[in-house]
Amino acid sequence: MKSEKLRILVTGANGLLGQKLVNALKRDPEVELFASGKGESRLPKAWDGSYHWISIDVSDKGQVENAFAEIQPHTLIHTAAMTQVDDCEKDKEGCWNANVIAVANLVAAAEVYQTHFVHVSTDFIFDGENGPYTEDADPNPVNFYGWSKLAAERLVMKAKTPWAIARTILVYGIAQDMSRSNIILWVKKSLEQGKTIQVVNDQWRTPTLAEDLADGCILIAKKGATGVFNISGKDLLTPYQMAVMTADYFGLDKGLIQESNSRLFTQPAKRPPKTGFIIDKAVRDLGYAPKSFSDGIGILAKQLILAES
Ligand SMILES: NC(=O)C1=CN([C@@H]2O[C@H](COP(=O)(O)OP(=O)(O)OC[C@H]3O[C@@H](n4cnc5c(N)ncnc54)[C@H](OP(=O)(O)O)[C@@H]3O)[C@@H](O)[C@H]2O)C=CC1
């Protein structure tokens, strides 16, 4: 017989957000947690049985169907995705499989069990011409990753099961064996190695501490909330400002940070110039309370010290 606890299935649990969700939920007495990822777990083993691990490649329909039949989750928090924006531009088929086909598979399974589908999405569904955005702004992606995440949102919005979309922006934090880096980590590492970096001053974001994003997803899950929620940080900053704040915090050489712009510094996939989110709805309806970027750097710094000790 299944327990009376809220059965939550997390996809992408080897990822940055996935690991933060597992940390936050594994000792929650109201929750029975099923953490899943493609293949083996890269998380610390749950010797104490605080959560279950299940291997699910979400782009494989059979694996998704089997997992849902076994777990019959009340709630799905879907974090898995191909998140390397430049890789998505180069490998469009791989990106579509991971970001869109996977969501079609999960929606079909969630409809069978009437699972509350909490889907994680991105500011990159917008063109960045008039941020910061509210939840009802019109999407218009400028790169393939953004198109794939928009296609996924549209599948979720049509689902015949309760659904919520948590949109977020430029997530930073530290986890084990990370599959992608983030702005604080690459700035810190480059400056420590004495490398000069060019950082743009003409893009704006509201960067998000990974723990805050996990909290936002958990608030949505536990409240059974439905609809779209902006779950990001609250400070609108340029990457250049973020880099300088990172250098200041860690006492690194700011002289290595060269102020650049999107004309001089280009990446394979175009980035939207000014995104950022207005988070009033999540604050009001969910009680979401994210940290400032400077407090977030401090939290990450403490975690780095612990990880290195
Ligand atoms: N990071 C950011 O700045 C932002 C992220 N988001 C969204 O937030 C969510 C979480 O991102 P984040 O945790 O930062 O990203 P990560 O890249 O850290 O984690 C994503 C995880 O998804 C897994 N994954 C990829 N394909 C599959 C698959 N077919 N089956 C199962 N797992 C798969 C990856 O596995 P593996 O590790 O084995 O490759 C990885 O562990 C994503 O949906 C992303 O689009 C939105 C805005 C900003």
Ligand SMILES: Cc1cn([C@H]2C[C@H](O)[C@@H](COP(=O)(O)OP(=O)(O)O[C@H]3O[C@@H](C)C(=O)[C@@H](O)[C@H]3O)O2)c(=O)[nH]c1=O
């Ligand atoms: C690597 C690099 C980036 N930048 C800028 C460009 C960009 O706006 C910002 C962050 O660049 P990154 O390549 O680290 O991250 P990026 O891939 O742009 O991050 C995105 O990831 C996906 C998953 C999302 O959904 C988005 O919300 C967004 O956060 O920093 C520089 O100015 N100089 C550099 O050397």
